[in-house]
Amino acid sequence: MAERTFTIEGTLSALLEGKKYSTIKDILVTMNPSDVAAVFEDMEEDRLPLLFRLLPKEEAAETFVEMDPELQELLIRGFSDSELREVIDELYVDDAVDIVEEMPANVVRRILSQADPEMRKQINEILRYPENSAGSIMTTEYVSLRPAMTVGESITRIRRTGVDKETIYTCYVTKDRNLIGMVTVKDLLLAQDDDTLVSDIMDTNVISVNTNADQEEVAQMLSKYNFLALPVVDSDNRMVGIITFDDAMDVIEEETTEDIEIMAGITPSDKTYLRSTPIDLFAHRIPWLLLLMVSATFTGMIITSFESALSQLVVLTAFIPMLMDTGGNSGSQSSVTVIRAISLNELEFSDLAVVIWKEIRTAVLCGCALAAACFAKVMLVDRLLLGNTDVTVIVAGVVCATMALTILVAKVVGCTLPMLAKKLGFDPAVMASPFITTIVDALSLLIYFGIANAILF
Amino acid sequence: MAERTFTIEGTLSALLEGKKYSTIKDILVTMNPSDVAAVFEDMEEDRLPLLFRLLPKEEAAETFVEMDPELQELLIRGFSDSELREVIDELYVDDAVDIVEEMPANVVRRILSQADPEMRKQINEILRYPENSAGSIMTTEYVSLRPAMTVGESITRIRRTGVDKETIYTCYVTKDRNLIGMVTVKDLLLAQDDDTLVSDIMDTNVISVNTNADQEEVAQMLSKYNFLALPVVDSDNRMVGIITFDDAMDVIEEETTEDIEIMAGITPSDKTYLRSTPIDLFAHRIPWLLLLMVSATFTGMIITSFESALSQLVVLTAFIPMLMDTGGNSGSQSSVTVIRAISLNELEFSDLAVVIWKEIRTAVLCGCALAAACFAKVMLVDRLLLGNTDVTVIVAGVVCATMALTILVAKVVGCTLPMLAKKLGFDPAVMASPFITTIVDALSLLIYFGIANAILF
Numbered sequence: 040m041a042e043r044t045f046t047i048e049g050t051l052s053a054l055l056e057g058k059k060y061s062t063i064k065d066i067l068v069t070m071n072p073s074d075v076a077a078v079f080e081d082m083e084e085d086r087l088p089l090l091f092r093l094l095p096k097e098e099a100a101e102t103f104v105e106m107d108p109e110l111q112e113l114l115i116r117g118f119s120d121s122e123l124r125e126v127i128d129e130l131y132v133d134d135a136v137d138i139v140e141e142m143p144a145n146v147v148r149r150i151l152s153q154a155d156p157e158m159r160k161q162i163n164e165i166l167r168y169p170e171n172s173a174g175s176i177m178t179t180e181y182v183s184l185r186p187a188m189t190v191g192e193s194i195t196r197i198r199r200t201g202v203d204k205e206t207i208y209t210c211y212v213t214k215d216r217n218l219i220g221m222v223t224v225k226d227l228l229l230a231q232d233d234d235t236l237v238s239d240i241m242d243t244n245v246i247s248v249n250t251n252a253d254q255e256e257v258a259q260m261l262s263k264y265n266f267l268a269l270p271v272v273d274s275d276n277r278m279v280g281i282i283t284f285d286d287a288m289d290v291i292e293e294e295t296t297e298d299i300e301i302m303a304g305i306t307p308s309d310k311t312y313l314r315s316t317p318i319d320l321f322a323h324r325i326p327w328l329l330l331l332m333v334s335a336t337f338t339g340m341i342i343t344s345f346e347s348a349l350s351q352l353v354v355l356t357a358f359i360p361m362l363m364d365t366g367g368n369s370g371s372q373s374s375v376t377v378i379r380a381i382s383l384n385e386l387e388f389s390d391l392a393v394v395i396w397k398e399i400r401t402a403v404l405c406g407c408a409l410a411a412a413c414f415a416k417v418m419l420v421d422r423l424l425l426g427n428t429d430v431t432v433i434v435a436g437v438v439c440a441t442m443a444l445t446i447l448v449a450k451v452v453g454c455t456l457p458m459l460a461k462k463l464g465f466d467p468a469v470m471a472s473p474f475i476t477t478i479v480d481a482l483s484l485l486i487y488f489g490i491a492n493a494i495l496f
Numbered sequence: 497m498a499e500r501t502f503t504i505e506g507t508l509s510a511l512l513e514g515k516k517y518s519t520i521k522d523i524l525v526t527m528n529p530s531d532v533a534a535v536f537e538d539m540e541e542d543r544l545p546l547l548f549r550l551l552p553k554e555e556a557a558e559t560f561v562e563m564d565p566e567l568q569e570l571l572i573r574g575f576s577d578s579e580l581r582e583v584i585d586e587l588y589v590d591d592a593v594d595i596v597e598e599m600p601a602n603v604v605r606r607i608l609s610q611a612d613p614e615m616r617k618q619i620n621e622i623l624r625y626p627e628n629s630a631g632s633i634m635t636t637e638y639v640s641l642r643p644a645m646t647v648g649e650s651i652t653r654i655r656r657t658g659v660d661k662e663t664i665y666t667c668y669v670t671k672d673r674n675l676i677g678m679v680t681v682k683d684l685l686l687a688q689d690d691d692t693l694v695s696d697i698m699d700t701n702v703i704s705v706n707t708n709a710d711q712e713e714v715a716q717m718l719s720k721y722n723f724l725a726l727p728v729v730d731s732d733n734r735m736v737g738i739i740t741f742d743d744a745m746d747v748i749e750e751e752t753t754e755d756i757e758i759m760a761g762i763t764p765s766d767k768t769y770l771r772s773t774p775i776d777l778f779a780h781r782i783p784w785l786l787l788l789m790v791s792a793t794f795t796g797m798i799i800t801s802f803e804s805a806l807s808q809l810v811v812l813t814a815f816i817p818m819l820m821d822t823g824g825n826s827g828s829q830s831s832v833t834v835i836r837a838i839s840l841n842e843l844e845f846s847d848l849a850v851v852i853w854k855e856i857r858t859a860v861l862c863g864c865a866l867a868a869a870c871f872a873k874v875m876l877v878d879r880l881l882l883g884n885t886d887v888t889v890i891v892a893g894v895v896c897a898t899m900a901l902t903i904l905v906a907k908v909v910g911c912t913l914p915m916l917a918k919k920l921g922f923d924p925a926v927m928a929s930p931f932i933t934t935i936v937d938a939l940s941l942l943i944y945f946g947i948a949n950a951i952l953f
Binding site: 073194261296305311369372377405 | 527724829842930
């Protein structure tokens with residue numbers, strides 16, 4: 040089968056060469072803005088301004104939002120004031136804030152000077168909220184209704200003001216700026232009578248979040264309740280904005296990546312892998328590597344103190360990697376399971392006893408099964424197949440007893456540390472494989488040499 | 497500060513004792529169905545049927561959907577036929593399918609016998625799609641419009657049929673059952689004129705997925721494009737259903753948990769941690785532990801073959817854990833980063849050369865920094881502080897050279913294996929810490945003894 044060499048980027052380049060601008064326009068309008076953004080990012084940078092100008096106004100703004108900050112900055116620097124104003128006019132406030140947060144000061148000044156006064160005020164308001172708070176990711180463009188409005192009046196209001204709102208499907212009922220209820224467009228459309236009052240059909244049981252709530256918590260709530268949007272209120276219960284499901288999905292993706300990175304001993308980064316330079320990667324990876332290397336001093340010390348025993352029976356050394364790895368793997372199975380359950384809000388600190396008891400029983404099962412398999416493997420493979428006569432039944436017994444005990448210790452440590460970390464206000468994800476491995480390594484060596492000393496020497 | 501001992505479960509129990517049913521009712525209607533489900537799961541099982549009957553019809557069905565399969569089964573077994581029929585009538589088809597999939601055969605027969613014929617037909621249709629496919633998670637209840645309808649007629653149709661639809665906000669335009677466009681309620685409401693034709697305002701550029709598409713891919717698309725819903729078509733482009741954003745969020749959560757479990761050497765499970773018995777946990781953890789234990793035979797063999805060298809210079813043994821752990825940590829940093837980038841569709845196999853080159857440069861930086869730090873640590877801590885005179889400058893040099901080289905090898909192996917796995921159709925997540933650690937352990941020992949042999953003996 041012939042390899043396809045067609046790429047949309049190649050076609051666009053060729054059309055640009057041939058100045059076939061209207062053909063390019065026709066192609067771009069058939070594409071979704073996030074796809075256009077992805078294609079633009081793969082094009083040569085000096086062609087971008089021209090390509091971008093071929094997009095219809097609304098699609099241009101939507102594409103702009105989806106692009107990388109570097110390219111956004113490049114485009115803004117190339118825009119005339121009126122072009123910049125046109126893009127900003129089409130942006131939702133929360134998207135404008137996201138862009139402003141990534142730009143250098145002089146670009147920010149230009150953006151704010153081209154935004155209309157109302158938008159400038161709203162951008163500045165949102166910028167005042169702390170990073171990762173509900174306030175910092177909300178948008179101020181929502182539909183608000185009054186309790187005394189009728190269904191008919193509400194629909195008219197949505198038709199008149201809805202075009203600039205991020206979602207029209209959930210409308211919030213406020214009185215003196217206080218959030219008192221919500222009503223969906225579905226409720227409005229399905230209402231039997233246009234003269235029904237909003238106060239008669241609204242849901243007064245509104246779940247809202249405070250501006251200072253953590254963005255991860257907010258995202259989890261949206262996901263749990265399957266809401267399209269969640270209202271954000273200030274400390275006086277005055278409605279200030281909404282957070283929509285698509286922002287929640289982005290937050291969840293971002294926070295999960297952060298968890299996974301921390302679990303692998305990487306300090307989290309905002310950049311995608313392909314946009315990270317080796318220096319970036321180095322900077323995010325070296326702290327944990329250094330810390331863990333230094334903490335391995337303890338394992339070295341343990342081995343050194345048993346040096347004379349080891350030189351008498353060097354075969355014991357051969358089992359060190361297997362025992363350490365099995366301990367590390369058992370421990371990280373428990374810690375990672377518990378970390379994930381904590382971040383999905385399935386576990387709380389009060390479950391600690393339940394968790395430890397569950398892990399102890401699991402460890403006994405795993406320990407017995409693995410010790411038995413290990414005994415068989417050591418006797419069959421190491422002694423018979425590889426003919427290592429130093430591997431006696433007693434040595435095999437010491438190795439297997441160590442294994443069973445190490446698994447027990449590893450699982451208890453692995454499940455306890457993340458829950459303690461959470462309780463003490465640290466990120467539980469820190470207590471994953473690399474950290475657990477280092478602790479369990481030292482413990483498994485102590486158990487190993489302890490048992491060996493007691494039985495063999 | 498006094499500890500609060502109030503729980504909503506306690507209050508409900510007390511009210512049940514006192515037969516204050518209308519008070520309970522008043523409390524329950526103020527709560528969101530997912531909260532009601534969470535509270536019910538913490539109540540004594542024999543009180544559930546009574547509590548459940550106190551919920552209003554619609555809220556009862558929504559609560560039922562949010563409950564664990566075990567409790568759903570318990571409730572169904574207690575329902576009369578007419579109670580069962582009432583709950584099923586209120587369910588969306590996709591939720592009904594989710595429930596049916598978890599129930600034993602005799603319960604399924606009862607559910608199907610109580611569902612109305614149209615719903616039974618739809619449930620059976622969805623059940624025929626393979627697990628984890630778009631078809632298996634879609635719902636067949638969407639709003640379809642004809643291109644020749646006017647905006648006014650469309651709104652009337654939505655008002656008439658919308659109450660049973662999972663979402664009314666995105667409507668799909670079909671002709672001879674073929675999907676030809678889509679129109680949102682926002683478009684309809686904001687249209688200037690009620691006589692505008694749907695065909696004039698519809699978006700003909702509809703992104704759809706095939707019934708056989710993988711659910712993870714579908715969820716990523718919904719997240720990428722920020723859609724409320726995505727239409728599902730069969731192989732003849734006939735529209736058969738929709739997948740909504742809330743299902744996509746559930747799929748993403750589920751698939752991420754699965755990835756994280758696999759990365760920690762656990763075969764994935766559908767049960768939450770607290771609902772898993774030690775036997776369940778054992779069954780999902782032992783396969784990888786066994787496999788990794790057996791594969792540690794190689795590290796044992798490598799050490800055995802260098803036994804004579806080790807017995808001459810036992811101090812070399814003391815650095816084995818540090819070298820193995822640093823190698824394992826470096827390798828998993830790279831593999832986990834690449835695995836996450838693959839699952840977010842940021843990396844493809846064609847990026848392999850770019851990735852390897854980036855990792856090599858990162859490894860050189862990490863390797864040099866870590867080797868330098870290691871040299872200082874070994875000379876200061878192990879030689880001077882701990883007074884181990886066996887630790888000469890040459891030994892320290894061997895250890896540090898091994899460390900730098902191991903990091904290089906670990907990072908290249910760590911980034912390559914997940915990409916190869918993806919290319920060969922395996923799950924890249926398998927190539928995370930436990931697997932990489934085992935490979936890197938063996939390689940780091942070979943490098944260590946190779947360098948030691950060349951320089952020291």
